[in-house]
Amino acid sequence: MLKLDSLDQQLLLPGTKGLALRHALPQHAIAAQQWNMLNGDTSFPVAVLKDSALQHNLHWMKHFCESMNVVLAPHGKTTMCPQLFDMQLENGAWGMTLATVNQTLIAHRFGVRRVLLANQLVSASDTQAILALMHDDPEFEFFALTDSLDGVKRLATQVRDAGLTRPMNLLVELGFPGGRTGCRTQAEAIAVARAIHASPYLRLAGIEGYEGLLVSKHREQDLVAVREYIASLIHLCKIADTEQLFESEHILLSAGGSAYFDLVGRGFEQELKLSRPVTAILRSGCYVTHDHGFYHALVNEMQTRESHVKAENLKPALEVWSMVQSRPEPDLAILTMGKRDASYDIDLPFPVWQHRPGSKHAPQTLPAGCKIEKMNDQHAYLRLPAGCELSQTLRVGDIVGCGISHPCTTFDKWPLILVVDDDYQVKSAVNTFF
Amino acid sequence: MLKLDSLDQQLLLPGTKGLALRHALPQHAIAAQQWNMLNGDTSFPVAVLKDSALQHNLHWMKHFCESMNVVLAPHGKTTMCPQLFDMQLENGAWGMTLATVNQTLIAHRFGVRRVLLANQLVSASDTQAILALMHDDPEFEFFALTDSLDGVKRLATQVRDAGLTRPMNLLVELGFPGGRTGCRTQAEAIAVARAIHASPYLRLAGIEGYEGLLVSKHREQDLVAVREYIASLIHLCKIADTEQLFESEHILLSAGGSAYFDLVGRGFEQELKLSRPVTAILRSGCYVTHDHGFYHALVNEMQTRESHVKAENLKPALEVWSMVQSRPEPDLAILTMGKRDASYDIDLPFPVWQHRPGSKHAPQTLPAGCKIEKMNDQHAYLRLPAGCELSQTLRVGDIVGCGISHPCTTFDKWPLILVVDDDYQVKSAVNTFF
Numbered sequence: 001m002l003k004l005d006s007l008d009q010q011l012l013l014p015g016t017k018g019l020a021l022r023h024a025l026p027q028h029a030i031a032a033q034q035w036n037m038l039n040g041d042t043s044f045p046v047a048v049l050k051d052s053a054l055q056h057n058l059h060w061m062k063h064f065c066e067s068m069n070v071v072l073a074p075h076g077k078t079t080m081c082p083q084l085f086d087m088q089l090e091n092g093a094w095g096m097t098l099a100t101v102n103q104t105l106i107a108h109r110f111g112v113r114r115v116l117l118a119n120q121l122v123s124a125s126d127t128q129a130i131l132a133l134m135h136d137d138p139e140f141e142f143f144a145l146t147d148s149l150d151g152v153k154r155l156a157t158q159v160r161d162a163g164l165t166r167p168m169n170l171l172v173e174l175g176f177p178g179g180r181t182g183c184r185t186q187a188e189a190i191a192v193a194r195a196i197h198a199s200p201y202l203r204l205a206g207i208e209g210y211e212g213l214l215v216s217k218h219r220e221q222d223l224v225a226v227r228e229y230i231a232s233l234i235h236l237c238k239i240a241d242t243e244q245l246f247e248s249e250h251i252l253l254s255a256g257g258s259a260y261f262d263l264v265g266r267g268f269e270q271e272l273k274l275s276r277p278v279t280a281i282l283r284s285g286c287y288v289t290h291d292h293g294f295y296h297a298l299v300n301e302m303q304t305r306e307s308h309v310k311a312e313n314l315k316p317a318l319e320v321w322s323m324v325q326s327r328p329e330p331d332l333a334i335l336t337m338g339k340r341d342a343s344y345d346i347d348l349p350f351p352v353w354q355h356r357p358g359s360k361h362a363p364q365t366l367p368a369g370c371k372i373e374k375m376n377d378q379h380a381y382l383r384l385p386a387g388c389e390l391s392q393t394l395r396v397g398d399i400v401g402c403g404i405s406h407p408c409t410t411f412d413k414w415p416l417i418l419v420v421d422d423d424y425q426v427k428s429a430v431n432t433f434f
Numbered sequence: 435m436l437k438l439d440s441l442d443q444q445l446l447l448p449g450t451k452g453l454a455l456r457h458a459l460p461q462h463a464i465a466a467q468q469w470n471m472l473n474g475d476t477s478f479p480v481a482v483l484k485d486s487a488l489q490h491n492l493h494w495m496k497h498f499c500e501s502m503n504v505v506l507a508p509h510g511k512t513t514m515c516p517q518l519f520d521m522q523l524e525n526g527a528w529g530m531t532l533a534t535v536n537q538t539l540i541a542h543r544f545g546v547r548r549v550l551l552a553n554q555l556v557s558a559s560d561t562q563a564i565l566a567l568m569h570d571d572p573e574f575e576f577f578a579l580t581d582s583l584d585g586v587k588r589l590a591t592q593v594r595d596a597g598l599t600r601p602m603n604l605l606v607e608l609g610f611p612g613g614r615t616g617c618r619t620q621a622e623a624i625a626v627a628r629a630i631h632a633s634p635y636l637r638l639a640g641i642e643g644y645e646g647l648l649v650s651k652h653r654e655q656d657l658v659a660v661r662e663y664i665a666s667l668i669h670l671c672k673i674a675d676t677e678q679l680f681e682s683e684h685i686l687l688s689a690g691g692s693a694y695f696d697l698v699g700r701g702f703e704q705e706l707k708l709s710r711p712v713t714a715i716l717r718s719g720c721y722v723t724h725d726h727g728f729y730h731a732l733v734n735e736m737q738t739r740e741s742h743v744k745a746e747n748l749k750p751a752l753e754v755w756s757m758v759q760s761r762p763e764p765d766l767a768i769l770t771m772g773k774r775d776a777s778y779d780i781d782l783p784f785p786v787w788q789h790r791p792g793s794k795h796a797p798q799t800l801p802a803g804c805k806i807e808k809m810n811d812q813h814a815y816l817r818l819p820a821g822c823e824l825s826q827t828l829r830v831g832d833i834v835g836c837g838i839s840h841p842c843t844t845f846d847k848w849p850l851i852l853v854v855d856d857d858y859q860v861k862s863a864v865n866t867f868f
Contacts, residue, residue: 122830180813409773
């Protein structure tokens, strides 16, 4: 992606979050600064990506997909980071999944040439923007979802009005009662598939679902529900094929968030014996950085289901470090990090390490019981366990490293994220576009 | 602020959230596009600022502060929007409050010349950056907080090592047990004040506190606690003055978030009879856009305390509009809006209006009982009341306008926000820097 060069050429200005810049600096010059986060060379809070963990996860998922005979269209909404998109595509991704047309325009600007929009195309301006991309860039392949006859009719009219260049590729979305989008029954879904087939402006390219919402406190029931749901997607696919509704070269069969992608892969593994070749597509977005919380727990459960996951698992790559700015009470430290800096939607950040900038020691692991108990917009409350030695030794100016839970809502807080080696030496930076 | 021109000159690219751009557009050309949000000329979701409400709030607060004989240093972290900073300063603000040094650098770049950092200066690089600004720009006035002897010592060393140009202005922060930062007792606070006075590198400029955390379910108790806390700030101020510790021309006395600024104003009104003139500074950040939730409720309570607030109150200026993308069940609409687009930390967004793009009617107020019951990263679940007519009439492609609760966590999701008139005609755009 030559267009990534434009990001390296851009001037970073003083005030850029995570950097301690006094003058403008071209992004490509970051490596030459020899910054080390542990020396206090960044500003705090700072978000860092551990390069070794990132590379591990990229290779891990490539191997995982190959072993299951599925492809990956990683959900780009997680990171909205062109440099990570590039790494994902370099590691064999089939294309990128995205959530909105504006995200698609950004990905295309940075060289992404195949997009699965995991949503409906609704507004006329969105449809026009996609048709313009398809017109101007004959290499650009685009797929969107639909879940209603109204939606099909609406979209067919928009495509017709915009002037047909290529038909719009659609996947029928099958949902489930109480879920999000998606047809609630096989009958509704097959009716939508027929309507797409009947329109000269639209082309039925596959079947899609999202099992990631089936997360409750009763995991055994969740697993049964996920397997049944995956089976229902396959069933729909077979019916649509029997009716010869598919019009694309390959039939796309897609599901798979970041929680149960092994179950989806296993579900899609079976020989479907359809009239056309099938491309089974997973869409995990969070695997690339993984986390210390929600996905850590869910992917750990995969170890009980897949022996090769047990042998080697995803590693958390995204950390947010902040500085102790006040020690107002013996068991309380106030950190320079808040809701603007780290996820707070599933869990508050997990404090993992402590370090005194300038010290020659490696960061110390925090004792069990340390907890971020609250965050305001720009502050976090680190509670220390009663009687812990740290309550004597943790000082203003020390830095604290946190893992996060749910990468999506941390990425969207950082226009620029530093890539570091295992010693927190800053190697480069990546950009996000939210 | 001439430097705001640079924002008007910048090229907005396709993919900019809220806009439906097919080609790059200079920001100043937005007005000439004649976009109307109700016609579907923007993309959805889109965040809009209602200009009339914004202007009303700016004037309202100017009048409020004048009537209480206090000044305003609005907290810029709420919006991080240079155009709004400019409007606030044009409407008489004494300066801007900010939360981090990087925020301060951004504000200074866009012309802000007086900053109250409502936090400690901790890292050496932060202190160096501020001293460099003070050196390079003799007009720049800067004030920060401190709450510990360790902090004073640390900062004095940093200022000395960086080469003294002007002494660093500090306010002693008084907190309260169970609170955030700030000395826990008068004795600690006066010791910090003495230490500042004793350092040639530091200058004691005032006393600061933040009462905004005293929000519980027992409002009567909260009000008592706020009044007592404000009295304790004044008490500290008097002691420090008696000891002749203040070294600035004016003694700054500052408190006041967006919840109880009337109580702070009333508390500060009394004649303090100190040895130097006193400047009483409120710091509300949220007043400028107000909201439909948390601050709406709190400021409504002011009506029982202040008759002129009853006569005319702040108006919510910030709305997020999204499109119905799926109607999968009779009482459920899935909107193109999620955690990336609107606050979810205090309340989920409040659905207020519904509109069909292209319709000549004004937006319809949604019936009572409509509720956003959940948000994912990119989706909201709008639940319709059982048996409501809307369950028959609300269609894919309709747009829904939501009020938000807590402006800070909506602003940080929008690099660009459209300014609209009362008919949702797009007049201009403002930018945020997070």
